[in-house]
Amino acid sequence: MNINEVYKLVSYLVDKYQGTYLSPDDFNMVINMAQNQYLAFLTDDTGSPNRNPKNPVGMSTSAIVADTLSTFLTESTLTITSQLATKPSDLYKSVAIRTTDDDYAARFVPEDRIASYIGNAIDPPTVTEPIYYELGSTYKFYPSSLSTVKITYIRTPQTLKWAYTGGLVYDPVLSVPASNASLEWGDTDTYEIIYRAIGIIGINLKDGDLMRASQLIKNDGL
Numbered sequence: 001m002n003i004n005e006v007y008k009l010v011s012y013l014v015d016k017y018q019g020t021y022l023s024p025d026d027f028n029m030v031i032n033m034a035q036n037q038y039l040a041f042l043t044d045d046t047g048s049p050n051r052n053p054k055n056p057v058g059m060s061t062s063a064i065v066a067d068t069l070s071t072f073l074t075e076s077t078l079t080i081t082s083q084l085a086t087k088p089s090d091l092y093k094s095v096a097i098r099t100t101d102d103d104y105a106a107r108f109v110p111e112d113r114i115a116s117y118i119g120n121a122i123d124p125p126t127v128t129e130p131i132y133y134e135l136g137s138t139y140k141f142y143p144s145s146l147s148t149v150k151i152t153y154i155r156t157p158q159t160l161k162w163a164y165t166g167g168l169v170y171d172p173v174l175s176v177p178a179s180n181a182s183l184e185w186g187d188t189d190t191y192e193i194i195y196r197a198i199g200i201i202g203i204n205l206k207d208g209d210l211m212r213a214s215q216l217i218k219n220d221g222l
Helices: 003-018 024-043 062-069 111-118 187-201 209-220
Strands: 073-079 084-086 091-098 131-135 138-142 148-155
Touching: 003 024, 003 187, 003 209, 024 062, 024 091, 024 187, 073 084, 111 131, 111 138, 187 209
Parallel strands: none
Antiparallel strands: 073 148, 084 138, 091 148, 131 138
């Protein structure tokens, strides 16, 4: 489903159930709010797949959720300078941090407990047992000799945008995704995002209403 199809569907539902016009700016704001809500729902806002999601479409297993999130799962090598590594700019939630040879995990330690680990004469942090904590837009690592790490994380989805030229004519070039490409989400997930967008607007759909409206738009070319 591309962004124009989503815009048409949401606009149709707003007109049908509220009798009002949804501006492109309002649509762009709401659809991105809904997308972020859905991502938080899938990860249980922890960075791990939600083990027991409950939603109208019936997604019910962690395997299905993990498959959905695989689109956004990415890996990157971080360079550490003076013990600090900058977080990826598209980071949503980190999944794991490990040494670049993949042999050892870097262990997260709350900032208020770092001192007890550094000062531990028996089991201090080493390059094979590194530790870290989050410091603003960076990670701080111990020991200081560690130079790189590998991070696996869930990236943020692209910011959706329905763009137009004069007279509210859809502009596929300036829209995101552009050139009528499908959203990064599959159709089932896109419907879930639309459910949330409609809910934000204040419309509560009954089961099947969204699917019927979507089919009507496809059949009639609205």
